[in-house]
Amino acid sequence: MTTSPGHPATGPATGVARDDSEGMDYLMSLPRRTVTVYLPLLCFLIVLLFPFYWMGLTSVKPNEELIDRSLNPWWVVDPTIAHYFHLIVNTDYPLWMWNTMVVAVSATLLSIVASVMAAYAIVRIRYSGSRWVGGMIFMAYLVPPSILFIPLALVVFQYGLFDSPMALILTYPTILIPFSTWLLMGYFKSIPYELEECALIDGASRWQILTRIVLPLSVPGIISAGIFAFTLCWNEFIYALVFISSSENKTVPVAVLSELVEGDIYHWGPLMAGALLGSVPVCIVYSFFVEHYVSSMTGAVKE
Amino acid sequence: MAEVRIRGVRKSFGNVEVIHGVDVDISDGEFVVLVGPSGCGKSTLLRMIxxxxxxxxxxxxxxxRVVNQMPPKERDVAMVFQNYALYPHMKVYDNMAFSMKLRGAEKSEVDQRVQKAADILGLTPFLERYPRQLSGGQRQRVAMGRAIVRDPQVFLFDEPLSNLDAKLRVQMRTEIKELHQRLKTTSVYVTHDQIEAMTMADRIVVMHDGIVEQAGEPLDLYDNPTNTFVAGFIGSPAMNFVRGTVRANGGPARLEAKDGVALPLGDGWSGQDGRSVVYGIRPEHLVLAEAGQRSVESEIAVVEPTGAETLLVSRVAGGEFQAVFRERHAFRPGTRVQLAPLLDKVHLFDAETGQRL
Structure with missing residues (x-):
């Protein structure tokens, strides 16, 4: 142990060191902790948060400051909300947000419902080839969207869905269902068999078992699948770019790029304001469910 | 309440047959224990019921009614699982009320039945708790409560006590038995613990490798095991076995074992002269030989006093002999002792088939 009694940083820590965390003793002195914990954390934070800082900074810089190279680029002298104002009043931004929301929520719901049923059937219902089906679904996940969008475009055209939100609502599940199904399969597997057998004897049908036993126990798993699906829909770019052409049907990621860039003129202020506002809903979703998200990635059903 | 009849039941998983034709009759209100080592098919049989x-x-x-094609819910059975299988997201009350609610019972009836079951099992203070807030014994009780509430024709227990600690197990054993005496519901109880089987059962069915070795009342099985498997499985400490040949000429009947050791036999066995057998004697049927009594000499290996009785492990004819004494003797490892089997308690089994002679 490297601690010395009375050291301010180790005062409460010596008590901790006596329990089962002895392998972490080297973290107990402040200088060591600085080097091994805080410094790497700081580096991570800077790398992760810098784009957001830059985005926020640019969105509040007046145009003069944006083009004036003599000023400090890391700071803003005279912040303005003009870009936000322009974005909300002079463009269709609220409509784009609405489109994105409708598409993301619908596609997510659709995918989760399909994934829950697929995963439950694969994991719990005995039929020949269930493993095989599970494997195939995962293989589907490995096909990159950038290849899939060409055949999908043909399908979208033939069903007459081009340039409508349905084009996205119905194609996003092709990316979402495989992953969600796999995530939920893992989660369903962690629910003890006996619970379902007991419910079966208690007189529940398959459907009742799913809705009254399995789903309530899988809430964390469903939430993390939902967050994953929602985030992916929200940020999706290539399908939205290809399948939507009119401005009033566009989603935020595509609209910000195509409507706020005129030729070679980048309206950096509104562009960044749009990007920042666009990431707010995802942040809100995450902040509400982060605990469920983590627990479903790390733990299982505990009786 | 109902009787359960199992007629020539077989079970295969793929090409592997694990239960090879089992017949068991369980009368109305009877408490039958299926016992056997792991993998003997007892749990599978229960799950088929x-x-x-x-x-x-x-x-x-x-x-x-033949129930082969009936789904579980139509069979009117309730099952208690080894890991209790309580629904973690429901309170104790809802766990117990679940099956009634599924059947669309009146709220007042559900309430009354749950309260009654909770009363019987002393669960009333815990009805508003979640299973995770209960101790192992309480969870076990909730699992039983869930079964009682339904008032089924048959209770099925699948090793319900094996997750409890030793002391609690003994306590719950008594509780289940009392409960059965009170409710008189036909019960089928699976365990690998022969003590549980002996103490709880009206009738024991001993299973081994997918067949029924013997079925009968506990003490009957204990006193008259039909083969070496049942003889060795029922009883703790287990019966002592020695292989050898029956000799009746040139003296009283005896078993000649390895190294020229001779174990005394009752005169009734004289007719088996020359036959290869397995000689079985329970530990409590070995006594210290008095002068002139026919006995066998053995070397004391280990002495295990438990207070109430003393277990003596000694070596005879290349094998181990266990003997239990209620009186206290000054045994010392390494010394020799003369053990006399009670001749009318000796069991002989055929050396080939293991069947009782």
Missing amino acids: AGLERITDGEVMIGG
């Missing part, structure tokens, strides 16, 4: 496993061949009848 419950309807959780398909019956490959044969018939299971509950209350006179």
Whole structure:
């Protein structure tokens, strides 16, 4: 142990060191902790948060400051909300947000419902080839969207869905269902068999078992699948770019790029304001469910 | 309440047959224990009664109806699982009320039945708690409560006590037995613990490798095991076995074992002269020989006093002999002792088939 009694940083820590965390003793002195914990954390934070800082900074810089190279680029002298104002009043931004929301929520719901049923059937219902089906679904996940969008475009055209939100609502599940199904399969597997057998004897049908036993126990798993699906829909770019052409049907990621860039003129202020506002809903979703998200990635059903 | 009849039941998983034609009759209100080592098929048999496993061949009848093709919920059975299988997201009350609610019972009836079951099991203070807030014994009680609430024709227990610590197990054993005496519901109880089987059962069915070795009342099985498997499985400490040949000429009947050791036999066995047998004697049927009594000499290996009795492990004819004494003796490892088997308690089994002679 490297601690010395009375050291301010180790005062409460010596008590901790006596329990089962002895392998972490080297973290107990402040200088060591600085080097091994805080410094790497700081580096991570800077790398992760810098784009957001830059985005926020640019969105509040007046145009003069944006083009004036003599000023400090890391700071803003005279912040303005003009870009936000322009974005909300002079463009269709609220409509784009609405489109994105409708598409993301619908596609997510659709995918989760399909994934829950697929995963439950694969994991719990005995039929020949269930493993095989599970494997195939995962293989589907490995096909990159950038290849899939060409055949999908043909399908979208033939069903007459081009340039409508349905084009996205119905194609996003092709990316979402495989992953969600796999995530939920893992989660369903962690629910003890006996619970379902007991419910079966208690007189529940398959459907009742799913809705009254399995789903309530899988809430964390469903939430993390939902967050994953929602985030992916929200940020999706290539399908939205290809399948939507009119401005009033566009989603935020595509609209910000195509409507706020005129030729070679980048309206950096509104562009960044749009990007920042666009990431707010995802942040809100995450902040509400982060605990469920983590627990479903790390733990299982505990009786 | 109902009787359960199992007729020539077989079970195969793929090409592997794990139960090879089992017949068991369980009368109305009887408490039957299926006991056997792990992998003997006892749990599978129970699950077939419950309807959780398909019956490959044969018939299971509950209350006179053949239930082979019936889903579990129509069989009117309740099952208590080894890990209790309580629904973690429901409070104790809802766990117990779940099956009634599924059947669409009146709220007042559900309430009354749950309260009654909770009362019987002393669960009333815990009805508003979640299973995770209960101790192992309490969870076990909730699992039983869930079964009682339904008032089924048959209770099925699948090793319900094996997750409890030793002391609690003994306590719950008594509680289950009392409960059965009170409710008189036909019960089938699976365990690998022969003590549980002996103490709880009206009748024991000993299973081994997918067949029934013997079925009968506990003490009957103990006193008259039909083969070496049952003799060795029932009883703790287990019966002592010695292989050898019966000799009746040139002296009183005896068993000649390895190294020229001779074990005394009653005169009734004289007719088996020359036959290869397995000689079985229970530890409590070995006594210290008095002068002139026919006995066998053995070397004391280990002495295990438990207070109430003393277990003596000694070496005879290349094997181990266990003897139990209620009186206290000054045994010392390494010394020799003369053990006399009670001649009318000796069991002889055929050396080839293991069947009782």
